[in-house]
């Protein structure tokens with residue numbers, strides 16, 4: 001751990017969910033992700049990409065399939 005790690009940055013506890021045009025939802029911050037049974041889905045990164053095209057082979061994560069399956073978002 002460095003001295004920098006010990007000083008909380010502003011908004012470290014903030015959660016944001018941002019839609020990528022024609023792509024995934026980017027989840028940033030300390031949100032808990034659960035599956036359809038309420039079980040925790042482990043995450044190993046501060047920012048994760050959640051599939052919204054339905055084509056991923058590794059749900060709930062985006063695996064890049066949206067780039068080849070023709071997914072188009074409205075946002």
Ligand code: FES
Nearest residue numbers: 051053062065066
């Ligand atoms: S949004 Fe990327 S695989 Fe579905």
